[in-house]
Amino acid sequence: MELYTINAGLFKLDGGAMFGVVPKSLWQRTNPADENNLCTWATRLLLIVEGKRCILIDTGIGDKQDQKFFSHYHLHGDETLKTSLAKHGFQPDDITDVFLTHLHFDHVGGAIELNESQLTPTFSNAIYWSNRKHWNWAIHPNDREKASFLKENILPIEESGQLKFIEEKDGVAFTRDICVRFAYGHTDAMMLPQIQYKNHTILYMADLLPSIGHIPLPYVMSYDMFPLRTLKEKKHLLNEAFEKNYILFLEHDPIHECCTLRQTAKGIRVDKTFSLADFNNQVNT
Structure with a gap:
């Protein structure tokens, strides 16, 4: 198995x-x-190469929305989903699986692109993975959350015939070395x-823990x-x-890719921070 960080740009x-x-006065210490x-945030994705499968976790915001939409989020940075993939030697057609943690626009927007006024999957050879409970939640959104579930990001996935569902069961196997944990506080399912990787466990936190600034328990979006x-979910998993x-x-x-944790008198806090490349270099030496 090989892991690659895929940076799909920054937003606010x-x-x-x-x-x-x-x-x-408290949160600006870590996120000025x-x-x-407005604070700057990353769209940091993970590419997993396991055997013949190239699995992309989430897809970032994408670039197909109009100028008014993007004016709210101030996309910036030198890297995009495709340029970051290319930096590691991959093209969209190489991706066999797109694993969508959930269907908010900053996680699924890059899954669909606009080609000559047609909405088509960015990854033509990939299976797109969601789960039935969250899919139904997203296509029938509540009034508070519907601004995050954009039909142009979601419905073309099903229309393409590339959509499949993962069983909604905590710990269910996705591949030999990847299982799926479920969380219900940020959005349903x-x-x-x-991921089991080089004798370590890596947990992709999605929006349960957006940054190290969110580690203290009350720091909830x-x-x-x-x-x-x-x-409750954050406390259990931390x-x-x-x-x-x-x-x-x-x-x-926006700064830290990975972290480990330590116990303190004030509760669990960040211990070490490092990049995935640094971790790979360490375990390979």
């Missing part, structure tokens, strides 16, 4: 929304805001890939549909990750 979101009830109270459930020495892969942290 309101800092208050990203940290919920936590005062700005600009003059408009979000999936977190848990206002975007979460069920924040008390997020609190305790498990600490006890079993997991590596956490951070999808939205």
Whole structure:
């Protein structure tokens, strides 16, 4: 198995929304805001090469929305989904599986592209993986969450015939070395890939833990549909990750790719931060 970090660009979101009830005087220590109270976030994806399969975890925002849409999110940075794939020697046609943790626009937008006014899958040879419960949640959205579920990102996946569903069962096997954890606080039935890699466990945190700034338990996003459930899920998985020495892969942290945890008098906190490339170099020496 080989793992590659795929950087699909940076964007901005309101800092208050990203940290919920936590005062700005606290959260700005790790995530400083600009003059408009916007913080920078990554769309950091993971490419897993396992045997003949090339599995891409999430797809970022993409580039097919109009200027008005993008004006809210201030996309920037030198890398895109395709340029980052190419940097590691891969093209979209090489991808065999697209694993979608959930269907919010910043996770699924790059799954579909606009070609001559037609919406088509970016990865023509891939199976797109969701789960039935979350899929139904996304295509029949509630009024609070529907702005994150864009039909142009979602419906063409099903129309292409490339959509398949993973069984909604915590710990279900996806491949020999990847199982799926489920979380329900951010949105219904979000999936977190848990990967056995070089005698370590890597847990892809998606929006259960967007950044190291969200490690303290009360630091829960206002975007979460069920924040008390997020609190419970985060506490459970952070305790498990600490006890079993997991590596956490951070999808939205603008600086830190991966981290480990330590126990302190104030609870679980970040221990070490490092890139996936640094980890690979360490275990290979």
